[in-house]
Amino acid sequence: MKLAVSTSEKAPYHHGDLRRSLLDAALGILHRDGIGAVSLREVARVAGVSHNAPYRHFPSRDALLAGVAAEGFGRLRARLEAAGDDLAAMGEAYLAFAVAERPCFLLMFGSSLCKANFPDLASAALEALRALDRVASGRAVSGGDACEIRTIGPATLRAWAIVHGFAHLVADGQLSLEAASRALAADGTAP
Amino acid sequence: MKLAVSTSEKAPYHHGDLRRSLLDAALGILHRDGIGAVSLREVARVAGVSHNAPYRHFPSRDALLAGVAAEGFGRLRARLEAAGDDLAAMGEAYLAFAVAERPCFLLMFGSSLCKANFPDLASAALEALRALDRVASGRAVSGGDACEIRTIGPATLRAWAIVHGFAHLVADGQLSLEAASRALAADGTAP
DNA sequence: CTGCTATGTTGACGCGGACAACATGAGGAA
DNA sequence: TTCCTCATGTTGTCCGCGTCAACATAGCAG
Numbered sequence: 001m002k003l004a005v006s007t008s009e010k011a012p013y014h015h016g017d018l019r020r021s022l023l024d025a026a027l028g029i030l031h032r033d034g035i036g037a038v039s040l041r042e043v044a045r046v047a048g049v050s051h052n053a054p055y056r057h058f059p060s061r062d063a064l065l066a067g068v069a070a071e072g073f074g075r076l077r078a079r080l081e082a083a084g085d086d087l088a089a090m091g092e093a094y095l096a097f098a099v100a101e102r103p104c105f106l107l108m109f110g111s112s113l114c115k116a117n118f119p120d121l122a123s124a125a126l127e128a129l130r131a132l133d134r135v136a137s138g139r140a141v142s143g144g145d146a147c148e149i150r151t152i153g154p155a156t157l158r159a160w161a162i163v164h165g166f167a168h169l170v171a172d173g174q175l176s177l178e179a180a181s182r183a184l185a186a187d188g189t190a191p
Numbered sequence: 192m193k194l195a196v197s198t199s200e201k202a203p204y205h206h207g208d209l210r211r212s213l214l215d216a217a218l219g220i221l222h223r224d225g226i227g228a229v230s231l232r233e234v235a236r237v238a239g240v241s242h243n244a245p246y247r248h249f250p251s252r253d254a255l256l257a258g259v260a261a262e263g264f265g266r267l268r269a270r271l272e273a274a275g276d277d278l279a280a281m282g283e284a285y286l287a288f289a290v291a292e293r294p295c296f297l298l299m300f301g302s303s304l305c306k307a308n309f310p311d312l313a314s315a316a317l318e319a320l321r322a323l324d325r326v327a328s329g330r331a332v333s334g335g336d337a338c339e340i341r342t343i344g345p346a347t348l349r350a351w352a353i354v355h356g357f358a359h360l361v362a363d364g365q366l367s368l369e370a371a372s373r374a375l376a377a378d379g380t381a382p
Numbered sequence: 383c384t385g386c387t388a389t390g391t392t393g394a395c396g397c398g399g400a401c402a403a404c405a406t407g408a409g410g411a412a
Numbered sequence: 413t414t415c416c417t418c419a420t421g422t423t424g425t426c427c428g429c430g431t432c433a434a435c436a437t438a439g440c441a442g
Contacts, residue, residue, distance in 0.1 A: 015390080035303065039429060050391045052431085057389095061430065110301045111363055112226070157357075157366065158374055164359060165352025172302060175348065183349055206421080230398055241422045243400085248420095252399065 019057040021047045026068050030103045035110075040064065065107060066118035072104040073124035080131040087135050091163045091184045098167035099177055106171060109164070132156050162187060210248040212238045217259050221294045226301075231255065256298060257309035263295040264315035271322040278326050282354045282375045289358035290368055297362060300355070323347050353378060 025046040041051045058064040076097050083089035098105045115122040137153030169175040216237035220229050232242045249255040267288050274280035289296045306313040328344030360366040
């Protein structure tokens with residue numbers, strides 16, 4: 001035990017940032033064996049702690065999943081922002097995320113977790129949408145620190161709807177990435 | 192026990208179509224208490240049978256949920272077909288279904304069940320899409336009895352993607368039905 | 383040093399999924 | 413009719429999981 005993290009920033013207590021380890025373990029299990037296999041006990045096992053240790057960091061299983069999903073939204077947002085100001089590239093990035101992180105994508109949008117119960121998750125999701133909005137609506141958004149979809153423009157919603165629809169088809173395995181990509185390019189930025 | 196069903200068609204064995212009762216009970220629990228509350232034991236309790244009776248009709252909990260989802264696709268298809276040949280009306284019908292049967296809608300598209308494991312579910316989903324395709328692609332589809340999305344035209348896929356995207360936003364509670372309806376009308380049938 | 387609090391452990395309870403063995407009743411065969 | 417067979421439903425059981433409670437320990441504050 002007491003393995004110091006590579007970047008020995010704080011190494012808080014016994015384990016040395018168990019919260020981080022739990023989130024990583026959960027994401028690993030999620031991608032390897034699907035969401036059904038993500039149990040608190042299994043996560044604890046992988047992280048090398050007792051079956052109740054996770055409760056010091058997450059009040060419930062859903063809270064842990066919400067944490068994983070929130071980080072997923074963070075990665076999605078990073079991909080979208082990396083696409084620059086090109087709306088079509090953002091659509092591609094969205095599709096790519098749905099494919100590369102399929103299980104996490106399904107968790108994020110599967111609605112097994114009610115966003116109302118997890119403010120951090122809701123705001124992470126909103127932040128990802130804002131990245132899209134900055135380009136689709138052509139304006140920077142400032143105020144309203146969380147939870148208000150009304151700060152998102154209608155053009156963004158439309159773009160999101162169609163991109164997400166295709167991403168869902170691809171994630172469901174009902175459509176190839178190439179076909180979706182082509183369809184998206186054909187539709188793409190046009191109103 | 193042995194309550195004869197109103198339409199005493201067959202009354203197969205002891206219970207008189209337990210499979211039907213289980214599906215109904217599961218749908219009721221799903222709508223009342225959410226998907227997490229749909230356990231085989233609770234369903235059996237509601238149906239008034241022992242905790243293991245469901246296994247004579249469904250090999251697993253997921254199989255039961257798949258049955259519920261398949262019937263959901265049947266109802267969605269009925270709504271779409273009732274919309275006639277009007278693509279905009281079909282979009283409305285899709286949204287209306289997502290709102291009226293929100294928990295079931297989330298089950299159907301939540302992807303906690305892998306369609307590959309449940310052929311009946313996959314074909315039910317495909318049939319619903321075909322109803323859309325008949326109008327969006329303007330042609331009747333005949334062959335390929337199941338599981339091949341390639342028999343669905345690209346125009347249909349595009350229409351489905353955007354409608355489903357908005358339906359997802361509404362089901363998630365992030366957008367009002369009216370706003371989605373308006374956005375859909377604005378986009379609607381235009382390519 | 384002493385005690386406080388955050389963190390992790392051990393133990394327990396009840397629920398739910400799944401399997402096995404048994405019971406029962408319907409329908410066909412003799 | 414009588415008996416056999418199998419589909420259907422029941423009882424009993426096992427194990428894993430989520431969650432609570434009680435306890436142990438490590439780092440920090442005074």
